[in-house]
Amino acid sequence: MTSAASHHASGPDHHLAGGVLTVDLGALATNYRALAGRARPAATAAVVKADAYGLGIAQVVPALVKAGCSRFFVALPDEGISVRKAAPDAQIFVLSGVFSAEGAASFREHRLIPVLNSPLDIAIWSSDGWAGSTPLPCAIHVDTGMNRLGLTLEEARGFARENALTQAVNVVLVVSHLACADDPAHQLNARQLESFQEVRALFQGIESSLANSAGIMIDGEFRCELTRAGIALYGGSAIGTIRNPMLPVVTAEARIIQLRRVPAGTPVGYGASAQLSRDSLLAVVGVGYADGYHRSASGAGVALRRAVPQGGHGFVAGRRVPLIGRISMDLTAFDVTEIGTDEISRGHFIELFGPNLSIDEAAAAAGTIAYELLTGLGHRYHRVYVGGEA
Numbered sequence: 001m002t003s004a005a006s007h008h009a010s011g012p013d014h015h016l017a018g019g020v021l022t023v024d025l026g027a028l029a030t031n032y033r034a035l036a037g038r039a040r041p042a043a044t045a046a047v048v049k050a051d052a053y054g055l056g057i058a059q060v061v062p063a064l065v066k067a068g069c070s071r072f073f074v075a076l077p078d079e080g081i082s083v084r085k086a087a088p089d090a091q092i093f094v095l096s097g098v099f100s101a102e103g104a105a106s107f108r109e110h111r112l113i114p115v116l117n118s119p120l121d122i123a124i125w126s127s128d129g130w131a132g133s134t135p136l137p138c139a140i141h142v143d144t145g146m147n148r149l150g151l152t153l154e155e156a157r158g159f160a161r162e163n164a165l166t167q168a169v170n171v172v173l174v175v176s177h178l179a180c181a182d183d184p185a186h187q188l189n190a191r192q193l194e195s196f197q198e199v200r201a202l203f204q205g206i207e208s209s210l211a212n213s214a215g216i217m218i219d220g221e222f223r224c225e226l227t228r229a230g231i232a233l234y235g236g237s238a239i240g241t242i243r244n245p246m247l248p249v250v251t252a253e254a255r256i257i258q259l260r261r262v263p264a265g266t267p268v269g270y271g272a273s274a275q276l277s278r279d280s281l282l283a284v285v286g287v288g289y290a291d292g293y294h295r296s297a298s299g300a301g302v303a304l305r306r307a308v309p310q311g312g313h314g315f316v317a318g319r320r321v322p323l324i325g326r327i328s329m330d331l332t333a334f335d336v337t338e339i340g341t342d343e344i345s346r347g348h349f350i351e352l353f354g355p356n357l358s359i360d361e362a363a364a365a366a367g368t369i370a371y372e373l374l375t376g377l378g379h380r381y382h383r384v385y386v387g388g389e390a
Helices: 025-039 049-053 057-066 077-086 101-110 119-128 153-166 187-202 213-218 359-365 370-375
Strands: 019-023 043-047 071-074 091-094 112-116 137-141 170-175 207-209 226-229 250-254 256-262 280-285 313-316 319-324
Touching: 025 043, 025 057, 025 213, 025 226, 049 057, 049 077, 057 077, 071 077, 077 091, 077 101, 077 112, 101 112, 101 119, 112 119, 112 170, 119 153, 153 187, 170 187, 187 207, 207 226, 213 226, 359 370
Parallel strands: 043 071, 043 226, 071 091, 091 112, 112 137, 137 170, 170 207
Antiparallel strands: 019 250, 256 280, 313 319
């Protein structure tokens, strides 16, 4: 049982909370040092996007700095600004790149390094990524087979030739991302490594980074000069087929609100979907899907998981578009082949749910219910309030 005493506490008082989340920063630091040791001679950065995987940038980043980490990756500029406050001297890379000339000012002000993902990103940074007459650092992302973000190999070749002549962009790191490193035997790993070796040759003398947590685990060839430790830092298993060598970092506990003795044949919960086959003692706890304990983890009554096997849709330019591939932490892909670039372009928005796609339909495609989608909406959305006082 978690003690009420802790070094740093936030949220409701211990005696008022329905659940307790304990984050062991000592274990986090140990995991970082273990991953950094495994990756040597490559350096190891920490991925702290999504508020340090939900654990809190303000608490996690200082612990990692104390453990020896000086380089961090985030998804969005706002996250980078939070990291800068916690790590004044760190090198901070922003994976989503720079969105506009106006946004470039924040990169300059907070000393953030954009990971440029497209020719448009490069054009923006070559124009606005300067401090006086000095080009500010950036990273270049080249796609080697994931087909998510990044320059194509052809674009990378062209940029390398041009920038070698103009020196308009100060590239300090070249990155790509492994799609299947959690499956070490997957043939795409070798293909991506081969492609990335070509990319590295284009940018000789510049550091390169390919390996995520799983890439650190599987083979030295993937590690290059800089690795990016993510899920393994926080105690998660990077490769499901091997024993997880990481220490657990997070403990989630739910307070028992009531103990109930319930006779055989009695239903439990909404929809009476569970029927007790014996006399039972039930512990009713104070944590649910509003706490991120997902409804899809229910012991019974989750028929929605079978309702929409083909996955979800979005809505753009007056039409539905299917989601393609796996949704990842920061990015989702939709197939807009039937629409094309005449009707949509960068900067347009795809509706995930709303007036054209009901939240219940979107939830059914996720194997859950609308309540979970709403209560799970994170702080990373820009929120606009209309129709009344916010």
